[in-house]
Amino acid sequence: MRRRDFLLTSATALAGSSAVAVAAQRRTKHILLFTSDGVRWQDLFTGIDPLLMNEKAAGMGPGAEELRSRFSKPSAEERRAAVMPFFWKTLIPRGVLLGNLHKGSSMQVSNRYRVSYPGYSEILTGRAQDDVVKGNDPIRNPTPSFLQFLKERTQLRQEQVAVFASWKVLHAIAESRQDDIFINAGYETCRLPKDSTRIALLNQLQHEARYLDSSSRHDAFTFEMAMEYLDKIRPEHLYISFDETDDWAHNKRYDQVLKSLQYFDRSLQRLWNYLQNSPKYRDTTTLVVTVDHGRGATLGDWSDHGPRVPGDEQIWAAFIGPDTPAKGEISGHPVRYQRDIAPTILELLGIEGHAYAGAQGTPIPEALA
Numbered sequence: 001m002r003r004r005d006f007l008l009t010s011a012t013a014l015a016g017s018s019a020v021a022v023a024a025q026r027r028t029k030h031i032l033l034f035t036s037d038g039v040r041w042q043d044l045f046t047g048i049d050p051l052l053m054n055e056k057a058a059g060m061g062p063g064a065e066e067l068r069s070r071f072s073k074p075s076a077e078e079r080r081a082a083v084m085p086f087f088w089k090t091l092i093p094r095g096v097l098l099g100n101l102h103k104g105s106s107m108q109v110s111n112r113y114r115v116s117y118p119g120y121s122e123i124l125t126g127r128a129q130d131d132v133v134k135g136n137d138p139i140r141n142p143t144p145s146f147l148q149f150l151k152e153r154t155q156l157r158q159e160q161v162a163v164f165a166s167w168k169v170l171h172a173i174a175e176s177r178q179d180d181i182f183i184n185a186g187y188e189t190c191r192l193p194k195d196s197t198r199i200a201l202l203n204q205l206q207h208e209a210r211y212l213d214s215s216s217r218h219d220a221f222t223f224e225m226a227m228e229y230l231d232k233i234r235p236e237h238l239y240i241s242f243d244e245t246d247d248w249a250h251n252k253r254y255d256q257v258l259k260s261l262q263y264f265d266r267s268l269q270r271l272w273n274y275l276q277n278s279p280k281y282r283d284t285t286t287l288v289v290t291v292d293h294g295r296g297a298t299l300g301d302w303s304d305h306g307p308r309v310p311g312d313e314q315i316w317a318a319f320i321g322p323d324t325p326a327k328g329e330i331s332g333h334p335v336r337y338q339r340d341i342a343p344t345i346l347e348l349l350g351i352e353g354h355a356y357a358g359a360q361g362t363p364i365p366e367a368l369a
Helices: 003-025 041-046 062-071 076-083 085-094 116-125 146-153 197-208 219-233 244-250 254-276 338-348
Strands: 030-036 096-098 161-165 182-185 237-242 285-290 317-320
Touching: 030 116, 030 254, 030 338, 041 076, 041 254, 062 076, 062 254, 076 085, 076 254, 085 254, 085 285, 085 317, 116 146, 116 338, 146 161, 146 237, 146 338, 161 219, 197 219, 219 237, 219 254, 237 254, 244 254, 254 285, 285 338, 317 338
Parallel strands: 030 237, 030 285, 161 182, 161 237
Antiparallel strands: 096 317, 285 317
16 A cells, blocks of 8 residues: 555544544434524514514504513613523523624525525425425425434434424424324324323313414414423424414514513523433433524514515524533624534534435534534
């Protein structure tokens, strides 16, 4: 063997052994993905929007005085903590958060449509599929999600990889083969592998407490079902998807968007506390919190998103877990993409990137210790 070939072979072997060593050191065993539809980076990072806080056409007339009183603070840091106190004071200091343009952190969708199905698909498959996934029609996703990939790779039972979603179209998005993983989405009766009187009650109430349309139920039912499932079944991986932040924005009710963000924050707190009190999940679970798309930034387009809305490609993502450094808000880095989330999750689990065929993204270095 010539010296050059020997050196290349040796370098490859060392790189491979290094990757194996890193994988062996990873402590993440479980992934908990949590999204809330269409949450603008502006609202997350700066709190109540001065442009909208007095806008009657956005539901912020005289009846919103209590919200203005609670959320109007001198600085962006104070305003955002008033809306989502647990997220900012407890969760983010334990991990990393990307997407604050004001601090030189940009995270973007890479699909061209910037609506929900393409966004969720990009999160779950690590790729944009603009030739197939063009809108929100409930077509079956042509690509197995990373959740399906994990189920197959580690030979898990169906119920060990679960999705609970307020929007019914997640049935088509999250799995390329029907019934490959456990999914409960929209106004759907939940059938646990174990009996649960609480699930029986939630099944009844979700149909009685109807929401804005037939495609999405209240986030509270989604979350309570997911928490019951988490407690009774103890899945290896779980995805929870909220929808009300997007629905209220489309209905131009900024007051209700703020209230939905508060509920999202309380849900994160309950979930985190449960994980920290669980021998199975404590110190072995990475929580990933992100969004499917952004929205506009003006009075005319804050409620909307899509190919013609400027700036709605900007999103954000948080990673909190045993293999992520506790650095809080990240600033001054190259643009990261929605397609990078799935490869980052696999990296956190100690799985080599090329194993998930076709992914276009790369692991986000800021999320990796």
